[in-house]
Amino acid sequence: MVAAISIALLAVLWNTLLAGTTSATKCNGGDKAAQRAAKTCRELHAALPDIITLPAETQEYDDLRDNNWSHTVWQRPACIASPARTADVSVLVKKLVRANVPFAIRSGGHSPNRGDASIGADGVLLSLHELDRVAYDAAGGLVSIGPGARWGAVYEELDKYNKTAVGGRVLDVGVGGLSLGGGLSYLSDLYGFVCDNVVNYEVVLANGQVVEATADSPHSDLFWALKGGSNNFGIVTRFQSQTYPSPLAWGGIQVFSADQTPALLQALHTYQTTPNKDPHANLIINLIPTNNTLLLTLVYLRPVPHPAVFAPFYALTPLVEQTAVMSLHALMAQFPPATQPRWTWYVNSFRPDAALYAAISALLAPESPEVAAIAKLQAGSLVAAVQPVGVSAVLAGGDRGHHQHHHNKPGDTWGGKGTGNAMGLERVNQTWFSVSAAWWNEGDDGAVDAAVRSLHDKIRKLAERAGAQLEYVFMNDANAKQDVIAGYGHENVRRLWQVARRYDERGVFQSLVPGGRKLPRVGH
Numbered sequence: 213m214v215a216a217i218s219i220a221l222l223a224v225l226w227n228t229l230l231a232g233t234t235s236a237t238k239c240n241g242g243d244k245a246a247q248r249a250a251k252t253c254r255e256l257h258a259a260l261p262d263i264i265t266l267p268a269e270t271q272e273y274d275d276l277r278d279n280n281w282s283h284t285v286w287q288r289p290a291c292i293a294s295p296a297r298t299a300d301v302s303v304l305v306k307k308l309v310r311a312n313v314p315f316a317i318r319s320g321g322h323s324p325n326r327g328d329a330s331i332g333a334d335g336v337l338l339s340l341h342e343l344d345r346v347a348y349d350a351a352g353g354l355v356s357i358g359p360g361a362r363w364g365a366v367y368e369e370l371d372k373y374n375k376t377a378v379g380g381r382v383l384d385v386g387v388g389g390l391s392l393g394g395g396l397s398y399l400s401d402l403y404g405f406v407c408d409n410v411v412n413y414e415v416v417l418a419n420g421q422v423v424e425a426t427a428d429s430p431h432s433d434l435f436w437a438l439k440g441g442s443n444n445f446g447i448v449t450r451f452q453s454q455t456y457p458s459p460l461a462w463g464g465i466q467v468f469s470a471d472q473t474p475a476l477l478q479a480l481h482t483y484q485t486t487p488n489k490d491p492h493a494n495l496i497i498n499l500i501p502t503n504n505t506l507l508l509t510l511v512y513l514r515p516v517p518h519p520a521v522f523a524p525f526y527a528l529t530p531l532v533e534q535t536a537v538m539s540l541h542a543l544m545a546q547f548p549p550a551t552q553p554r555w556t557w558y559v560n561s562f563r564p565d566a567a568l569y570a571a572i573s574a575l576l577a578p579e580s581p582e583v584a585a586i587a588k589l590q591a592g593s594l595v596a597a598v599q600p601v602g603v604s605a606v607l608a609g610g611d612r613g614h615h616q617h618h619h620n621k622p623g624d625t626w627g628g629k630g631t632g633n634a635m636g637l638e639r640v641n642q643t644w645f646s647v648s649a650a651w652w653n654e655g656d657d658g659a660v661d662a663a664v665r666s667l668h669d670k671i672r673k674l675a676e677r678a679g680a681q682l683e684y685v686f687m688n689d690a691n692a693k694q695d696v697i698a699g700y701g702h703e704n705v706r707r708l709w710q711v712a713r714r715y716d717e718r719g720v721f722q723s724l725v726p727g728g729r730k731l732p733r734v735g736h
């Protein structure tokens with residue numbers, strides 16, 4: 213009787229509190245999950261006052277909540293935890309699992325998918341932004357990076373030693389999500405993907421235990437799974453990665469008008485199929501048909517102006533050219549930051565194919581219905597990012613260990629030292645083609661998604677018809693609706709489930725961490 217009364221009292225008190233603080237959250241009085249999360253948050257706040265921010269502390273809460281990138285992901289968690297040490301992460305995980313409260317994990321917050329790295333009133337957001345230490349170890353030639361660091365801070369620290377790391381191409385982006393999703397770098401054709409260059413992961417497991425996963429530790433299976441497996445196994449609190457001498461590079465941005473799209477994609481095809489492509493060359497094309505613009509970013513990892521490898525592009529005349537010899541860091545700093553508040557994207561992979569590129573150019577013409585639909589919205593922009601990935605990138609990753617791909621025989625072992633990555637990439641030259649859109653108003657979310665989705669589906673159908681489609685889906689550019697991990701291949705999915713069961717018996721990262729690209733249910 214006494215207990216029942218105090219619970220009723222608490223509920224009244226709590227509803228009063230809620231009414232005053234979370235007017236944005238629909239709380240229909242019976243929202244048990246939100247009440248449980250709020251109660252857990254008050255307990256956490258009492259135990260860890262420096263780490264927990266409650267919604268009532270408005271300014272700080274809002275700053276953390278709105279960190280960071282696309283406004284499409286902003287939500288109102290019951291509270292936000294900002295752990296500054298691995299031990300804090302461990303305590304938080306233990307408490308949240310015991311209380312059965314859902315949580316989200318955020319590093320740089322650059323996923324535009326709602327819920328990937330954010331959560332509503334029924335959950336707690338673990339924001340790792342305080343875990344942002346970057347330290348270079350000259351003796352080992354390795355860099356330790358906290359997941360909450362941004363790539364710009366990593367390159368800045370490594371500049372002191374004339375070193376660089378295989379990391380993001382845009383300086384603001386977070387280390388955690390990018391590295392765990394595979395990670396495409398300007399250095400990838402030389403050294404593999406970002407994940408291929410991580411030699412040690414410090415991980416907080418579902419039971420709060422902290423382990424170091426390396427290629428030759430008892431946790432080599434976890435080491436492999438984290439190379440593309442994202443947030444399905446634990447919270448990574450430190451990456452230790454290979455470094456390389458910082459190259460003096462040639463490159464920069466060339467701007468064209470959108471009518472050059474067909475010609476540029478044919479030049480890309482020639483670039484991708486010329487025998488023995490120089491792995492020091494890398495590039496990205498951003499097609500922005502809504503703005504009649506096309507950006508070609510060239511990167512050559514040697515101080516050689518206009519190297520021969522880019523010859524197919526020199527036949528085209530840019531409207532503006534901003535290229536020079538400079539550090540790779542300075543080159544990356546040239547890329548303009550996005551200014552629109554709302555973003556979404558889908559991604560597809562296929563083999564380079566001239567007819568397919570011609571068909572895609574037609575789909576992206578200004579008069580195409582999807583382009584027109586987005587162009588008419590406030591600040592509406594369609595951005596297709598064309599990312600060539602040489603077979604050398606796939607092989608460079610494999611060279612760092614035994615490469616796992618679709619055709620592995622069942623029964624292969626983990627392979628001891630060096631185990632490749634979990635992404636199941638085919639050993640072919642490929643293009644990772646993302647279709648993104650940016651816009652201003654929340655009311656346009658539905659229209660944008662319909663248009664981007666439609667374009668993505670059309671491109672996929674064209675690639676399938678051309679026999680060029682690949683199963684792999686690049687997690688870092690994928691929409692929440694895309695089944696990324698299924699594309700890693702049956703054998704890799706089976707192994708990922710095996711790792712998940714070994715390190716997370718209760719399935720915490722499958723059910724209590726609902727955000728992100730989860731292990732596929734089928735084939736389980």
Ligand SMILES: Cc1cc2nc3c(=O)[nH]c(=O)nc-3n(C[C@H](O)[C@H](O)[C@H](O)COP(=O)(O)OP(=O)(O)OC[C@H]3O[C@@H](n4cnc5c(N)ncnc54)[C@H](O)[C@@H]3O)c2cc1C
Pocket residue numbers: 281316317318319320321322323324328329340359379380381382385386387388389390391392393394395396397442443446447448449550688689727728729
């Ligand atoms: C402007 C821009 C440029 C980009 N450039 C590149 C690029 O060059 N190369 C590339 O590969 N991608 C690139 N991306 C894509 C980018 O990799 C993804 O947006 C990625 O999600 C960013 O990582 P984050 O830590 O900022 O993301 P978050 O949104 O914080 O996290 C993404 C996912 O990873 C999980 N996660 C994050 N940290 C951890 C952790 N420590 N432990 C467990 N799970 C975790 C989260 O739960 C979430 O599901 C770019 C994106 C943008 C917006």
Ligand SMILES: *[C@@H]1O[C@H](CO)[C@@H](O)[C@H](O)[C@H]1NC(C)=O
Pocket residue numbers: 275276279280281341384
């Ligand atoms: C959000 O990201 C921007 C750059 O994109 C950065 O300047 C800002 O400091 C970030 N906000 C927080 C709270 O980290």
Ligand SMILES: *[C@@H]1O[C@H](CO)[C@@H](O)[C@H](O)[C@H]1NC(C)=O
Pocket residue numbers: 372373374
């Ligand atoms: C880095 O390179 C510059 C220019 O080559 C050189 O002057 C400097 O001494 C180098 N610094 C280190 C720490 O090696």
Ligand SMILES: *[C@@H]1O[C@H](CO)[C@@H](O)[C@H](O)[C@H]1NC(C)=O
Pocket residue numbers: 483484485486487488489602603639640641
């Ligand atoms: C990949 O493309 C390169 C040219 O860039 C070519 O030399 C190589 O044979 C191609 N590899 C495969 C597996 O198709």
Ligand SMILES: *[C@@H]1O[C@H](CO)[C@@H](O)[C@H](O)[C@H]1NC(C)=O
Pocket residue numbers: 500502503551552591592593595
């Ligand atoms: C495209 O134009 C719109 C409207 O002028 C603008 O808001 C947006 O920033 C531009 N997009 C890009 C990617 O340049």
